[in-house]
Amino acid sequence: MPRAATQAAATQGTATQTASTQAAPSQGAGPDAANRLRAVIEAIRVAAYPMDEMPALDRALVLAADGRRDVRRLLVSPFVREGVFAPAIAALEVLVAAYPSQVEDRRLLASLLGRTEQWDRAIAEADAAAAIEPGTAALHGARIQLRLQAGRVADAAAVARATAGLAEQAPGDAHFWLLAFMRNGDAGEAARMASLLDADNLPNERVAGMAVRALLEDHRAQAAIRLGDAALAAGHDSAPLRTSLGMAHLRRGTEDDRKVHAPAHFEAGLAMSPADVRLLSLYGETLLRAGRYKEAVAPLKQAIDLAPELEQTRALYARALRYSLQYADAADQFLKLLDQSPDKLLWQRSAIAALSQAGRTQEAEALFGRYVAQRGAALPDTFAQALAQLDERLDTAPIPRARFDWAWSLRGDKDADRAKWERAARWGHLVDHLLFDWLECREDNVEEAMRMLGDLDPGERFFAPLLAAGRGVVVATAHVGPMYAGLMALELVGIPSRWLATAPRIAQSSYAEALISTADQTEAQVAKACMRAIGAGYVLCLAVDGAANPAAPRTMFEGQEVTYSSFASHLAHRLGVPSVFYAPRWEDGHVTYTLAMLPAATPGEDANAYAQRWQQAYFERLREHLAGPPENLRMSGGIWRHVKPADRSAQ
CATH class of the missing domain: 1.25.40.10 (Tetratricopeptide repeat domain)
Incomplete structure (x- = not known):
């Protein structure tokens, strides 16, 4: 049979079974019927256009010849192997009409209809097969799979929810249930099913990989790691399992997780799927x-x-x-x-x-x-207009939910209304980024933003005796509050300052000379610039919770891993200069500041011991700030960068 003609036949519509209602006695019975059936099968197989010969294969002939096995073996299977699906589908439709209780015929028909993207018909056949044997989990798995392939995710999840008990009793096909729940955003349901699996008796690698992924998506990293390790011990290794297991280690986030375990799992996964x-x-x-x-x-x-x-x-x-x-x-x-x-x-x-x-x-x-x-x-024409627009944009503030939850746990006002608290936090986030845009893009009108500054005299008095000694001062801050207001404040009071910032040196605004760029200099160049600034008597401002380096060190603070650099404390120790904690904050609609001295090194004190004492004092001050009004949080960069949801493994 010419292959071109056979492939052309695959594009034709499935033939209507016009002869399927003919009476069996008119077709004869026994050997004669069997011979006629085989002749029909042969004629279909050798035809240039198989679909033209399909009407000769009807329900009555198949029944008379008891020909289900021959049709499957001699007609359906060869066409499926050759990828010619139209005549295979037509033949299966005849078998379904002749033997309506045969589950395997309906299941294969549903599969072929799915492969040709005839989704309504495919789903109907899968549903019919499951209705014949409602207690067979694999048949309901096919129902879910076809709905997922058709993009009917909510429908797939509904089927999974209604039949979850079957997957729990016979978990060999549970990956379909897990996938349906996850794609529908039902991470909790997927994780619940995954948690019911016997870690020491997982059925196969597909279920193992999907179950680990389900636990991970429900923020159960520790549980995902336990199940993933059990799967590997049982020999259920796969690239998807290694992917999810590596991500679970990253989510748990210890130093060994990030630097040893996660890379090892990803490397093993790539060995299987390069x-x-x-x-x-x-x-x-x-x-x-x-x-x-x-x-x-x-x-x-x-x-x-x-x-x-x-x-x-x-x-x-x-x-x-x-x-x-x-x-x-x-x-x-x-x-x-x-x-x-x-x-x-x-x-x-x-x-x-x-x-x-x-x-x-x-x-x-x-x-x-x-x-x-x-x-x-x-930006609008005036800063006042820009401020007025913030309320309209509060819901667009891109703040991950985990950051809200963590900050809420640190609040000082335990009677705060959560909704109002979150709106204030969103406003604080947006207004600081507005300050940055105005400072960099509206230099001719920067004085409009400067009107937001409060009384600067206390700050000037605070720094005066420190600078009077002719030495520089290390100022340690964090990514909190209206941090971009600090440049404006020091510029107004005339305090000589340098700021570590991610702004490139190419910046052309008036404040650019006050920046030490971490964006386009090496760490060694930045360190030298900082020491020169201190030596020249400048106030050097560093956000010690921020670093451009992707491998910046981290430490634990209030239950979260945060970026933290000990550079500021070591600089103060090495150069023997005072250090100050600084945090900008809003008060009565204006920007004011928290300024407090950080520990000074005692004579002969070891640098590392001093750095530990200094770090403790810094975090105590930062903790006080975070407990304050939510508009002073900022919620981006620095300490907020690696905040993750609480691990739910115990649940």
Whole structure:
């Protein structure tokens, strides 16, 4: 039979069984019927267009010849192997009409209808098969699978919910139930089912991998790790299992989790699935955040070679190149990101820093002008108008729920109304970013924003005796409150200051000279600039909870891992200068400040011992600030970056 003709037949519609109602006696019986059936099968198989011969295969003939086995073996199976589905579907429809209680015929028919995307008919046949044997979990699994393939996620989850008991009793196909729940956003239901599995008797690798993923998505990292380890011990290894298990270790987040366990699982997954783009991206990012910059380059490059449209992966690749000191290549990658999304501010800012670091100053300056102009065009004419618009934008503040929950647990006012508290926190987040935009994009009208500043005299009096000694001062702050107001305040009172900031050196505003950029300088260059500033008698302001380095050290604070650099305390110890805790805050609609001395080193005190004492005092002050009004939280960057939901494994 010509293959071209056979493939053409696959595109024809399924034939209507016009002869299916003919009476069996008119067709004869016994050997004659069997011979006629085989002749019909042969004619269909050799036909240039098999569908033209299908009407000869009818229900009465099949019944008379008792021909179910022959039709399956000689007609359906060959067409399925050849990928010619239309005649296979037509033949199965005849068998279903002849033998309506045969579950396997309906199940195969549903599968083929699904493969040809005839979803309504496929689902109807799967439902009919399950109705014949309602206690067979695999048949309900097929019902769920087809609905998922058809994009009917809510319907699939409803079937899964109604038949969950079957999957729990016979978990071999439980991955369909788990997947339906997760795709429908029912992480709790998926995790509940996963938690009922016998960790020492998991049925197969598909269920094991999906169950670990379900626990992870319900924020049960510890439980996911336990189940994943049990699956590996039972030999149920797979790339999806390794993916979820590695992510569970990242979610749990100890140093060994991040630097040892997670990379090992991703590496093992890639050994089984070397072209898995998600695994390559996760592996490269994990190496990058573990400080293994050069090792991170290869998997991230492979990932974007396979999927060049993945912006976040390309950004990680660019960062890996940067921290491997391949500045020109890093700049090229950020420019490719700009080609993909030319109006995305994050890529513009990253490209400016990369171009500057690569020595491509003119390109960086041109892009910076475009970056400022684009942001400025989105601002209203006056700062008062911009403030008035904040209330309309509160719900758009991109703050993860976990940050709200953590900050709520730290509040001092235990009688606060949660909804009002959250609105105030959102306002504090938006207003600080507005201050930054106004400072950088509305330099001619920056005095409008400066009217938000409160009485600056207390701050000037606080620093006067510290600076009178002719030495610099280390000021330690955090990503809290209206932090961008600090530049304006020190500029107004004339205190000589330098600020560590992610703004690139190419910034052209009046405050740019006060910045020590971490965006386009190495850590060694930044450290030298800081020591020069202290030596020159400047107030040096550092957010010790922030770092551009993706492998920045972390420490535990109030139940969360936060970025923390001991650089400020070591600098104060080494240079013998005073250090100050500083946090901006709102009071009666104006910006004021908390200023408090941090410990001074005692004669002969060891640097590490001093750093520990200094850290404790810093966090005590920060904790006091976080307990205050919610508009002073800010909720982005620094201590907020790695906040994660509480682990629900105990539930």
